[in-house]
Amino acid sequence: MVYRCRNVQFGSARVALEDKAAFGIEGLDEILRGGLARERLYLLEGNPGTGKTTTALQFLLEGARRGESALYVTMSETAAELAEAAASHGWSLDGIEIFELVPPDSLLDETQHQSLLYSSDLELGETARQLIAAIDRARPSRVVVDSLSEIRLLAGSSLRYRRQVLALKHYFSRNAATVVMLDDLSAETKDNTLHSIAHAVIKLEELAPDYGAQRRRLRIVKYRGQNFRGGYHDFIIARGGLQVFPRLVSLDHKTGFAREQLKSGVPELDALVGGGIEKGSSTLILGPAGTGKSLVSIQYVLAAIARGERAAMFIFDEEMEFLFNRTRSMGFDLEGHRNRGQLFIEQVDAAELSPGEFAHKVRRVVDINQVKTTVIDSLNGYQAAMPQEKALVLHMHELLQYLNRQGATTFLTVAQHGLVGDMTTPIDITYLADTVILLRYFEAFGRIRRAISVVKKRAGEHEETIREYRINAHGLSVGQPLDEFAGVLGGTPQFRGSREDLKRLDPNPD
Numbered sequence: 001m002v003y004r005c006r007n008v009q010f011g012s013a014r015v016a017l018e019d020k021a022a023f024g025i026e027g028l029d030e031i032l033r034g035g036l037a038r039e040r041l042y043l044l045e046g047n048p049g050t051g052k053t054t055t056a057l058q059f060l061l062e063g064a065r066r067g068e069s070a071l072y073v074t075m076s077e078t079a080a081e082l083a084e085a086a087a088s089h090g091w092s093l094d095g096i097e098i099f100e101l102v103p104p105d106s107l108l109d110e111t112q113h114q115s116l117l118y119s120s121d122l123e124l125g126e127t128a129r130q131l132i133a134a135i136d137r138a139r140p141s142r143v144v145v146d147s148l149s150e151i152r153l154l155a156g157s158s159l160r161y162r163r164q165v166l167a168l169k170h171y172f173s174r175n176a177a178t179v180v181m182l183d184d185l186s187a188e189t190k191d192n193t194l195h196s197i198a199h200a201v202i203k204l205e206e207l208a209p210d211y212g213a214q215r216r217r218l219r220i221v222k223y224r225g226q227n228f229r230g231g232y233h234d235f236i237i238a239r240g241g242l243q244v245f246p247r248l249v250s251l252d253h254k255t256g257f258a259r260e261q262l263k264s265g266v267p268e269l270d271a272l273v274g275g276g277i278e279k280g281s282s283t284l285i286l287g288p289a290g291t292g293k294s295l296v297s298i299q300y301v302l303a304a305i306a307r308g309e310r311a312a313m314f315i316f317d318e319e320m321e322f323l324f325n326r327t328r329s330m331g332f333d334l335e336g337h338r339n340r341g342q343l344f345i346e347q348v349d350a351a352e353l354s355p356g357e358f359a360h361k362v363r364r365v366v367d368i369n370q371v372k373t374t375v376i377d378s379l380n381g382y383q384a385a386m387p388q389e390k391a392l393v394l395h396m397h398e399l400l401q402y403l404n405r406q407g408a409t410t411f412l413t414v415a416q417h418g419l420v421g422d423m424t425t426p427i428d429i430t431y432l433a434d435t436v437i438l439l440r441y442f443e444a445f446g447r448i449r450r451a452i453s454v455v456k457k458r459a460g461e462h463e464e465t466i467r468e469y470r471i472n473a474h475g476l477s478v479g480q481p482l483d484e485f486a487g488v489l490g491g492t493p494q495f496r497g498s499r500e501d502l503k504r505l506d507p508n509p510d
Contacts, residue, residue: 020032020034020035020037021035021037021063021141022034022036022062023035023036024058025055025058025244026244027235027242027243027244027360028218028235030229030244031218031220031228031244032220032226033227033228033229036180036199036200037199038141038176039173039178040178040179040199040200041169041173041181041197041198041199042180042181042198042199042202043148043183043195043198043200043201043202044056044181044182044183044202044204045183045184045185045202045203045204046183046184046185046203046205046206047185047205047206048184048186049206050205050206050216051204051216051235051242052146052182052184053077053082053146053182054085054089054237054241055204055242056144056146057072057082057089057096057144057241058242059142060096060142060144061096063141064096065095068140068142069138069142070140070143070144071097071099071138071140071143071144072096072097072098072099072144072146073099073101073143073144073145074098074101075101075151076146076147076149079098079100090239097138097140099134101130101131124151124154124160124164127150127154128164128168131145131168132171135171135172135175135177141176142177142180143178143179144180145180145181145182147182147184148165148181148182148183148194149183149184149186151165162197165181165193166197169197181198195222198222199223199224200221200222200223201220201221201222202218202219202220202221203218203219203221204217205217205218205219211351212352213351213352215234215354216234216235216237217232217233217235217354218233218235219231219232229246229247232247233246233247233356234354234355234356236354236357243357245359245360247356247398248356248359248395248398248399249398250397250398250399250401250402253402253405253406254405255405255407257279257280257406257407259278259279259280260279261275261276261277262277262278262300262304262307262409263276263303264277264303265302266476266478268467268478268479268480269296269299269469272453272454272462272465272467273437273457273462273463274454274457274460274463275460277300277409277435278409278435278459279409280405280407280408280409281404281409281410281434281435281458281459282400282403282409282410282432282433282434282435283300283409283411283412283434283435283436283437284412284413284414284429284433284435284436285411285413285414285437285439286413286425286436286438286439287440288418288440288441291450292439292469292471293377293414293415293439294318294377294413295327295475296411296437296439297375297377297413298313298327298332298334298375299475299476300373300375301313301343301375302332304372305342305343309372309373310343310369310370310372311337311343311344311372311373311374312344312345312346312362312365312366312369312371312375313343313345313374313375313377314348314358314362314374315345315347315348315377316348316376316380316381317377317378317381317415318377320345320347330474330475331474332475341369344371346361348381350382355382355391355395356395359398359399362374362376362399362403366403366406372408373408373409373411374403374408374410374411375410375411375412375413376410376411376412376413377412377413378412378413378414379392379412379413379414379427379429380414380415380427382396392427393427393428396412396429400433404434412429412433414427414429430456433456434457434458435457435462436454436456436457437454438452438453438454438489439451439452440452440488440489442485442488442489442490444485444493444495445495449468450469450470451466451468451469451482452478453465453467463481465481465482465483466481466482466488466489467479467481468480484496
């Protein structure tokens with residue numbers, strides 16, 4: 001059979017695709033490079049509650065939308081239950097024929113002639129004949145069989161089950177039907193019989209973290225003769241169906257842009273970082289709580305807006321209204337910038353959001369609004385959404401590489417454990433960042449002061465000095481290098497100059 005070819009746009013990647021049977025789920029179709037090859041048999045498996053029925057309904061609804069005939073064969077749910085599930089998403093099942101193999105009324109009425117099949121009482125051969133009769137009558141292009149657990153129970157043995165499924169597979173192929181079979185994995189023993197028969201296997205999983213909402217993910221176990229995006233992909237079930245967030249692969253999104261140095265609006269800070277932060281780079285701001293990590297990143301956000309660019313902030317730890325009020329007292333109108341469309345700011349609840357969904361949110365904001373400065377505050381909150389540190393680093397690596405390749409400059413903050421002296425960092429991603437800015441408290445003459453330094457910059461030279469900085473009613477101010485001190489980063493420095501030197505360095509102490 002000859003397939004028609006067309007071009008389909010997924011994000012920023014343009015892919016030539018065969019005329020496939022799409023699910024109508026944007027992220028899943030992207031993972032499958034357009035959908036399912038037609039006239040093949042597929043397995044959609046997962047434990048109860050993972051979203052198999054919802055996925056199958058979207059597959060048939062997409063077919064109906066394209067003018068294709070669709071049939072849902074159900075052995076476990078009634079048509080009324082399917083209609084109720086569809087209504088919860090705002091769908092109508094018009095255009096989809098539903099064939100029930102479990103009649104709701106005749107089981108309890110011995111006087112009524114039973115014209116439909118109750119799979120627990122009849123033989124496997126009769127089940128197959130009823131199914132084939134439904135296919136012959138409807139002549140569908142798309143078929144969903146729900147579920148294989150009933151056929152497996154009727155078969156009794158793995159050999160008989162395999163032979164029956166093979167027979168159905170050849171029958172469907174002769175009738176030019178694209179078939180998705182659902183398996184709820186309810187068998188007592190793991191049976192991968194259908195894995196070798198199916199053209200592709202899609203597995204849905206549900207994870208229950210110690211705290212927060214359940215997490216769902218899917219994986220393409222196999223797809224014979226087709227290219228697809230491997231690995232796990234996060235998804236959610238919301239009103240309107242599945243929303244799938246394909247695993248981000250930064251190499252698929254490379255763009256060209258002019259490299260230039262971006263100023264912060266604070267000359268002393270720009271001098272410290274060697275003239276400015278390079279466009280399309282990532283900057284990590286490290287320091288204990290209260291040292292001003294968010295304020296340093298906001299300084300670059302305001303400078304971007306002043307250049308006529310758009311910026312985005314994703315806030316994990318601080319309440320948005322509190323952030324607006326706090327910065328407003330310094331003369332920074334973040335709320336006004338948001339209302340004018342210059343700043344996109346979003347409060348992120350780490351307990352309700354998976355890393356894949358978060359990366360998808362960032363991508364959409366950056367792509368749709370042409371954002372060139374992005375702040376993630378903080379990675380401590382992001383870590384709460386991804387307890388496995390190694391996986392967090394891999395997620396962040398792809399996200400940073402993607403943003404960099406879009407010409408977006410990214411600022412990330414990490415709160416270190418401790419206040420003065422030795423610090424511990426819960427997430428070590430210093431090797432991922434292009435620039436690392438270190439903030440510290442130190443004690444001098446009975447006062448707690450703050451110090452800032454740059455410990456890494458890939459794109460060029462930077463000052464090796466340590467400067468004192470202050471946070472006051474006007475925001476951030478950076479002073480001269482602390483040449484008269486030794487041991488500032490240790491928290492308890494030695495002062496080598498005189499009090500006159502201190503006054504010269506700090507003429508207006510608080």
